[in-house]
Amino acid sequence: MKGLLFERSIKLLRIKVALISLGCAKNxxxxxxxxxxxxxxxxxxxxxxxxxxxxxxxxxxFISAAKEESIDTILEMARLKTQGRCKKLVVAGCLVQKYRExxxxxxxxxxxxxxxxxxxxxxxxxxQSMQGSRVVNVRPPGQEDFTGIIPRFRTTSVPTAYLKIAExxxxxxxxxxxxxxxxxxxxxxxxxxxxxxxxxxADGAKELVVVAQDTTLYGLxxxxxxxxPFLLEELAQLEGLxxxxxxxxxxxxxxxxxxxxxxxxxxxCKYLDIPxxxxxxxxxxxxNRRQNKEEILKxxxxxxxxxxxxxxxxxFIVGFPGETEEHFQELLGFVEEAQFDWVGVFKYSREEGTxxxxxxxxxxxxxxxxxxxxxxxxxxxISRKRNLLWLNRIxxxxxxxxxxxHPGMLVGRAERHAPEIxxxxxxxxxxxxxxxxxxxxxxxxxxxxxxGEIVA
Numbered sequence: 001m002k003g004l005l006f007e008r009s010i011k012l013l014r015i016k017v018a019l020i021s022l023g024c025a026k027n028x029x030x031x032x033x034x035x036x037x038x039x040x041x042x043x044x045x046x047x048x049x050x051x052x053x054x055x056x057x058x059x060x061x062f063i064s065a066a067k068e069e070s071i072d073t074i075l076e077m078a079r080l081k082t083q084g085r086c087k088k089l090v091v092a093g094c095l096v097q098k099y100r101e102x103x104x105x106x107x108x109x110x111x112x113x114x115x116x117x118x119x120x121x122x123x124x125x126x127x128q129s130m131q132g133s134r135v136v137n138v139r140p141p142g143q144e145d146f147t148g149i150i151p152r153f154r155t156t157s158v159p160t161a162y163l164k165i166a167e168x169x170x171x172x173x174x175x176x177x178x179x180x181x182x183x184x185x186x187x188x189x190x191x192x193x194x195x196x197x198x199x200x201x202a203d204g205a206k207e208l209v210v211v212a213q214d215t216t217l218y219g220l221x222x223x224x225x226x227x228x229p230f231l232l233e234e235l236a237q238l239e240g241l242x243x244x245x246x247x248x249x250x251x252x253x254x255x256x257x258x259x260x261x262x263x264x265x266x267x268x269c270k271y272l273d274i275p276x277x278x279x280x281x282x283x284x285x286x287x288n289r290r291q292n293k294e295e296i297l298k299x300x301x302x303x304x305x306x307x308x309x310x311x312x313x314x315x316f317i318v319g320f321p322g323e324t325e326e327h328f329q330e331l332l333g334f335v336e337e338a339q340f341d342w343v344g345v346f347k348y349s350r351e352e353g354t355x356x357x358x359x360x361x362x363x364x365x366x367x368x369x370x371x372x373x374x375x376x377x378x379x380x381x382i383s384r385k386r387n388l389l390w391l392n393r394i395x396x397x398x399x400x401x402x403x404x405x406h407p408g409m410l411v412g413r414a415e416r417h418a419p420e421i422x423x424x425x426x427x428x429x430x431x432x433x434x435x436x437x438x439x440x441x442x443x444x445x446x447x448x449x450x451x452g453e454i455v456a
Contacts, residue, residue, distance in 0.1 A: 014044065015043050015053045015054060015126065016043075016044045016045075016046050016051060016052045017035075017038050017043050017044065017045055017046070017052055017053070017054045017055075017056060017126065018045075018046050018047065018048060018049045018051070018052035018054070018056070018086075019031055019034060019035055019045075019055075019056040019057075020049065020055065020056070020057045020058065020073055020077070021058045021155065022057070022058060022060045022066070022069055022070055022073060022093075023058075023059070023060025023066060023070075023093070023094070024060065024062070024211075025162045025164075025211045025247070026162075026164055026211050026212070027058055027093060027094075028155065028156065028162055029152075029162050029163075029164040029211070030058060030092075030093065030116070030119055030164075031058045031155065032152045032153055032154055032155055032156075033119055033150045033152060034058070034092070034119050034122045035152075035153035035155070036150065036151030036152040036153040037119070037120065037122050037123050037150075037151050038122060038123055038126070038153075039151065039153050040123075040151045041123040043123065043126065045153060049077060049080060049085075049086070050080065050085055050086075052086050053086060053088065053130075054086065054087065054088045054090060054126050054129070054130070055080065055088075055089050055090070056090040056091075056092055056114075056126075057070070057073050057074050057077055057089070057090070057091050057092065057093075058092045058093045059073075059074070059091060059092065059093040059094060059095035059096060060093065060094055060095065061093070061094035061095040061097070061098055061099070061181060062094065062177070062178070062349075063346065063349035063351070064349040064350075064351075065349070067095060070093075070095045071095075074089075074103070074107060074110070075107070077089055078107055078109035078110070081109050082109060087130070088111040088112070088126070088129045088130060089109050089110050089111050090110075090111060090112040090113070090114060090122075090125060090126065090129060091103060091110050091112070091113050091114070092113070092114035092115075092116075092118075092119065092122070093114075093116060094116060094181040096113045096114060096116075096138060097115045097116045097138065097180075097182075098177065098180065098181055100113050100115070100136065100138050104134075104136070111129040111134060111135070112125050112126070112128070112129040112134065112135035112136070112137070113135070113136055113137070113138060114137050114138070115137060115138035115139055115141065116141050116167075116181060116182055117139050117140070117141045117142060117143055117144040117183065118137040118138060118144070119144075120144060120145070120150070121137050125137050140183070141167075141168060141181065141182050141183030142168060142183030142184055142186065144167075147189055147192060148192055149192050149195045149196050149199065150196070152196070152199070152200065152203075154200070154203060154205075156419070157400055157401075157419070157434065158205075158434045158435055159204070159205065159206040159207055159399075159400060159434050159435035160207045160209060160419050161200040161203075161205035161208055161209070162208075162209045162211050163193065163196065163197055163200070163208045163209065163211070163235075164188075164211050164212060165188055165193055165210055165211070165212050165215060165218050165228075165231065166185055166186060166187045166188060166212035166213070166214075166215075166217070166218055167182060167183070167185075167186050167213075168182045168183040168184045168185045168186050168213065169182060169184075169185055169213035169214060170184055170185040170214075170217070171213075171214065171250070172288055173277070173287055173288050173289060174286065174287055174288045174354060174355040174356040174359075175287060175317065175320065175348065175349075175351065175354055175355075175356040176351070176354065177351050177352075177353065177354060178213055180353065182213065184221075185213065185214070185217055185220075185221055186221060186222075187217075187218050187219050187221050187222040187223075187227075189222065190219075190227065190230070190231055190234065193235075194234055194235065194238070197235055197238055197241075198238055201238055201239075201240045201241050202240075205241075206240070206241065206242040206243065206398065206435040206437075207241075207242060207243040207244075207245060207398060207419075208235065208241060208243070208245070209245045209247060209418065209419065210232075210235075210244060210245065210246050210247065211247050211248055212248060213248060214248060214249070214250045214253070215228060215246055215247065215248050215249055216228055216249045216250050216253035216254060216258065217250065217253055218231060219231070226253065228258060229257050229258055229260075229261040232244060232246075232261050232262075232265065232268060233261060233265065235267075236265050236267045236268065241267060242267065242398065242435075242437055243267060243268075243269050243398065243415065244265075244267055244268045244269065245268075245269045245271055245418060246262070246269070246271070246272055246273065247273040247418065248273060248275065249272055249273060249274050249275075250274075250275070251274050251276065251291050251295070251296055251299055252290045252291050252295075254272075254274070254299060254303075259302070259303065259306050259307070260306075262307060262310075263306050263307045269311075269415040269416075270307050270309050270311060270416075271310065271311040271312075271415055271416055271418065272303065272310065272311075272313070273313040273314070273418065274299075274312065274313070274314050275314060275315045276289075276296055276314045276315070276316065277289055277315065277317050278316060278320065278323075278327075278331060279293045279296070279316075279330055279331045279333075279334030279335075280293070280323070280327040280328075280330045280331060281293055282322070282327060283320055283322065283323055283327050283331075286320065286321065286322055286356070286359065287317075287320060287356070288355070293334060296338075297334075297337070297338065300312065300338050311341045311342070311415065311416035312338075312340050312341055313340065313341060313342040313343070313344070313418065313421075313422065314340050314342075314343055314344075315343070315344040315345070315346065316331060316343065316344075316345050316346070316375060317345075317347075317348050318331070318345060318346070318347060318348065318368055318371040318372050318375060319347050319348040319363040319365075319367060319368030319371055319372075320348045320356065320363070321348070321356055321359035321360065321361045321362050321363065322359060322360070322361035323348075323361075323363055323371075328371055328374075331375070332374065332375065335375060335378055335379060336378065336382070339382055339385075340379070340382065341383060341416060341422075342418075342421070342422050342423075343375070343376075343379040343382075343383075344421065345372050345375045345376055347365075347368040347369065347371075348363065348368060350362065380447050380448075381447075383423075383447055383448055384445065384446065384447045384448075387423070387445035387446070387447075387448070387449075387450060388445055390414075390416075390442045390445070390450060391442055391443075391444070391445060392441070392442060392443075393441070393442055394442075395414050395415075395439070395440060396414065396415070396437050396438070396439060396440075397412040397413065397414050397425045397427065397437070397438055397439075397440045397452075398412050398413050398414075398435065398436070398437055399411075399412040399433065399434055399435065399436045399437075399438055400412050400413065400424075400434055401434050403426055406426055408428070409426045409427065409428060410426070410427050410428065410429065410432065411424050411425070411427075412424065412425050412438070412440075413425060414440075414450065422448070423448035423449040423450065424449050424450075425440060425442075425449065425451070425452060426449055426450070426452075427440045427452045427453055427454060428452075428453050428454070429453055430454060432454075438454050439454065439455050440452040440453065440454055440455065441453055441455050
């Protein structure tokens with residue numbers, strides 16, 4: 001009997017697992033946590049799905065395009081399974097949390113599903129599926145334990161790591177299903193975050209990108225006080241860390257204490273990502289957003305007065321139910337007036353079960369598409385104009401390696417560039433290591449990127 005158990009254990013230890021991560025940076029952290037747990041449990045991790053015994057797809061279910069990408073990826077991996085290229089297919093994440101029954105019914109190749117609050121059981125889920133069971137591990141979100149340090153196996157580039165400080169969301173935007181898929185807002189303990197951050201730095205991270213559904217709300221549920229400024233000050237004391245970057249900041253929670261910490265702490269990038277979603281007060285009310293256009297403009301003005309070189313990024317939704325041409329023109333005027341450095345634009349996605357899905361005045365897809373392009377064309381010119389402000393200046397750049405698109409040139413990011421979503425700095429000069437900070441004179445710009453040369 002002991003011999004059979006030992007033989008089975010050896011076979012399980014040889015299992016190769018590949019994980020495909022879709023969606024946002026917060027999902028990336030979940031994927032890295034799952035890989036970290038699998039590594040801790042002695043599974044082998046491979047970056048090639050065709051080499052794996054088990055393929056895990058960590059899905060996104062935020063909008064229609066993300067759901068389509070998730071379904072297409074699952075079906076592609078299911079074909080590998082039917083061809084005998086892998087033994088088991090596990091599907092995890094937001095799509096599972098909302099549509100697990102549909103997935104299991106419509107895609108019989110799926111061997112296991114794992115909800116957003118169940119990533120801690122990924123190793124056991126894989127083991128059970130390998131033993132022949134069809135596994136369903138999907139609890140209501142919000143029941144997982146956040147008190148300790150969760151293992152991580154980093155998949156991001158060497159200099160950068162994401163630090164997810166909270167899970168879930170307490171906002172009730174009328175278009176969004178995140179609270180349903182991720183549960184209520186739960187802050188992680190500061191001591192666990194500081195321990196995880198120290199581990200990421202020891203693993204080579206020079207930049208920590210702080211993420212949550214709303215980073216500004218951090219601590220209110222756990223400490224009865226918003227504690228993001230405190231957490232940032234503690235993170236800034238960690239040796240070896242160069243930059244701290246903030247994403248997903250709700251405008252109504254950005255107070256003077258927060259602004260002061262960003263302004264005064266040299267390791268915090270002078271960069272804030274503040275999703276606004278619209279500028280028409282009529283549409284903002286229909287979205288169940290809490291701030292109006294006048295308050296937002298006051299915030300933008302105050303940030304630029306307090307932090308003169310600050311880079312501001314935001315996102316907007318076009319084609320929301322009831323959005324008329326007049327409302328859209330108001331949005332365009334706001335984009336022109338506010339002069340954001342970076343803007344992301346989403347076409348409204350009608351999500352089942354949301355209040356917005358039941359609203360009158362649904363906007364035709366062709367109108368959404370046309371409005372999307374109009375905002376992007378306007379913002380392209382604004383982004384170039386904002387880039388011109390950096391011409392002939394010498395700025396620190398975090399090197400990432402050689403450019404794949406411009407042979408012979410190095411590529412990196414300045415404080416004004418978040419990884420993957422903004423522009424980059426292309427530059428020439430001596431060979432540098434990824435994560436190294438170098439001083440670069442900016443000699444040229446285009447719509448999104450800066451061009452320069454290392455100065456001695």
